[in-house]
Amino acid sequence: MLKAVQNLGSSSVFLSQLWKKAHHNTACGLSSVAISTNPLSNSASTDRRRRRHASTIEPDFFILPVFSTRGIRSFRESRVCVTRSESNPDATSPSSSSVLVQSAGNVHKINFCQWCGGSTKHDIPDGEEKMRAICTVCGKIAYQNPKMVVGCLIEHDKKILLCKRNIEPSYGLWTLPAGYMEIGESAADGAIRETWEEAGADVEVVSPFAQLDIPLIGQTYVIFLAKMKKPHFSPGPESSECRLFALDDIPFDSLAFSSIFVTLNLYIDDIRTGRLKFHYGTINKRPGSSPSDMRAFSLDYHCGPDM
Amino acid sequence: MLKAVQNLGSSSVFLSQLWKKAHHNTACGLSSVAISTNPLSNSASTDRRRRRHASTIEPDFFILPVFSTRGIRSFRESRVCVTRSESNPDATSPSSSSVLVQSAGNVHKINFCQWCGGSTKHDIPDGEEKMRAICTVCGKIAYQNPKMVVGCLIEHDKKILLCKRNIEPSYGLWTLPAGYMEIGESAADGAIRETWEEAGADVEVVSPFAQLDIPLIGQTYVIFLAKMKKPHFSPGPESSECRLFALDDIPFDSLAFSSIFVTLNLYIDDIRTGRLKFHYGTINKRPGSSPSDMRAFSLDYHCGPDM
Known part of the structure; x- marks a missing residue:
């Protein structure tokens, strides 16, 4: 079983005050951040569909960190993870419903x-x-090299845009719009493209927010803060639903990927501390953990300017 | 011919004062930043050697921006570039001296x-x-995806460590220690590894400094600020020389890659403005430029926290 996730311990009044500071000129209210303690259900996927390349990302594990009063930095010390499926979507057949799996870097x-x-x-x-x-x-x-997954953390009206996955892996779970960066595009352009494809939202990049490496599966997430040019979004073929979530409503018990979990918690922590920063970090399996069992991971090298 | 590079316009006194601010607790003197106006010589490579994967990076062009009093942001408006050789070192034979070339994403x-x-x-x-x-x-x-090149900008005693390349591409020109990120390692670990291989320096990562995408060749540079654990370095097989350069001595007229040129100028600009930041940017060829002629590039999407 997964370890329960504790509350960030931030008061709504505190967060409300600091949202303005984090966003410099944006005054808004914000209710309390309460992270669900529900464990991830392994039976979430019931009507599984074939995967497509553009949105098949980090399939392998899910992190549930334990927060302390020090906030997100406790990622380094304590978290619990479960391996859900061993898969990497590098090679899929567009004409076959079967999922062809290639492990990263084999x-x-x-x-x-x-x-x-x-x-x-x-x-x-x-x-x-x-x-x-x-x-x-x-x-x-x-030569085989890590792949970059690029995506957007879209802020709109004090809420965050999430997509419910309509494809494997992690069918039915929530994620930020993100996917593999393509040859010939920048990370920012790739994040904008993926957001359009998965959420039907036309966005512009505001700032880089996080780079999270996952050496285990040869992936690096690059997430940008972004905003919608027009307040419109609708699910693309790879999403069954897109929805704006207030920070206290983010479905932490049904997020698709550990990287998304980490990203959203870093974001909330930045809001809590009053300043949006750039975060670099590495999501690593704990040494000695077994491939067939539940895993422990840590966020290593967590650093950035002004940390 | 390449367009001459103008001086950053910073006084030594100003930079000296701001180095301390940029490094928070480090007090040091710093002389003026004078970027050479010498054009890049196309005949720099005289004794060319075969390339090796680990250090063969961004081979294709070189940017010489024109600076204004606004500093590095003038990258967006004006720069000149020359295409030196159309090559991508994805596929090389370890047993052959001939260079086998694969264009990015063909x-x-x-x-x-x-x-x-x-x-x-x-x-x-x-x-x-x-x-x-x-x-x-x-x-x-x-599927083909962009590759990540990871490296270190090593600060030591108010100087920066550069390596003179002993291999193609850009044989004989100066670069930061950097190379392709491998499956199974983080970007930080890859940057540390490359620094050890190319400069014989044992370093620790301080902070992420820049992500620079180069869509034209399907590469993304991730550069970390780093410091040596011990004040020792020596050239590895891929370097003919390693040397610490004061900022006013950096050989801007003989740098190996545009990404390194941009990185070092962003760094100098940060020192000048008194604060080291994280920089995201995309190095793009100017629309309409011809493949066989000298090129114009721009640094697009230049952004980061607190910009």
Whole structure:
């Protein structure tokens, strides 16, 4: 079972006062932040659909940190996580309902050279230290690198826009609009594109908010603060619903991904402390944890300017 | 020819005073920042060596912005760039001295499925908008995504550590220690690793400093401020020399990559303005520029907290 999540311990009056400070010139009221203690249900997905590349992100675990009065920094010391499914959506067939899974960075699954078709050997090249798939015909190396997932944290009328996933992984759970960054676009453009595709919202980027690396699955989340150009949104094909949530209504017990959980908590903590900052951090599995069991993760390297 | 680079216009006294402010508790003197007006020589590489993956980064262009009294923000309005070589070092043979080039994101160079060896077709999958290489046998899609280059801007004794490249691309030119982020590591760990490999320096990350996307070549630079645990460095195999540079001695006329040029100027500008910030930006080619000619680039989306 997952460990219960405790309340941030912030009063509504305090948050209300600090929202204005965090947003410089925005005066608004804000009720208290109460994070649900409900554990994540593993049976949330009932009508599973096939995945599409553009929105299939961080599939593997879910973090429930324990907050202390020190706020979000307690991420470093205590959190509990469960592994929900081992999957990575790099390779899916658009014409098949079956989900084809490729683990992040498994060099041994690369059997052929994508340029010449020659078979590969798996070896450590001269001058390197990591195992690579090397073509036995042309000699090219099939390098694998982490993927960037880009998305938007959209503030509107003191609320945050979330999307309920209409696809796997994490079907039926809530997330920020986000997806894989494409070749030829910037992270900001990718985040804007994904927001349009998943939430039908035309947004502009305000500021970078967080970079969260997840080495376990070879992904890096880059989340921007953004705002809607027009107050309109509607779910795209990958979302069953889009909704603005007040901070005290965010469904922390049914978020899709640990990165989203961390991002939203960092955001709330910034509101609480009165200043929106940029956050870098690494979501790491605790050493010694077993792949088949519930896991413990930590937010390491949590740093940023003025921290 | 490249356009001359103008002086940042900062006085040594001003910078000296503001270094302390930017570093909060560090008091030090700093002489004036004078950026060279020398154009980049295209004949810098005389004894070219084969490239290695770990350090082969952003090969394609070089930015020389024109500064105004507004400082680094003038990146947005005016800069000049030259395309030096069209190359991307994704695929190199460790056993061959010839450089095998793969353009970033050229789906038409993917001819075979790396999982089953089947031939690919190039088409837009259902529900997507971009051309992909799709296996005609197993149906898997070979997605291509931008790569992250991670590195360190190392401050030591009021100086910055740079490495002279001993490999292509940009052989003989100066850069920050940086290279491709690997599967299974965080950006911070990757930056620390690259610094050790290229500069023999054991560093710790202080704070994220910049994310610079380069959509043209499908790369994103993530640069951290870092400091040496011990005051020791020595060039690794990919560097012919490592040296600490005072800010007024940085060799701006012989830097290896536009991203490094931008990063160092953002850093100097932060020192000048008295506060180190996090910077997001996109290095874009100016619309309408020709592939075979000198180019104009702009730093778009330049933003960050407190900008």
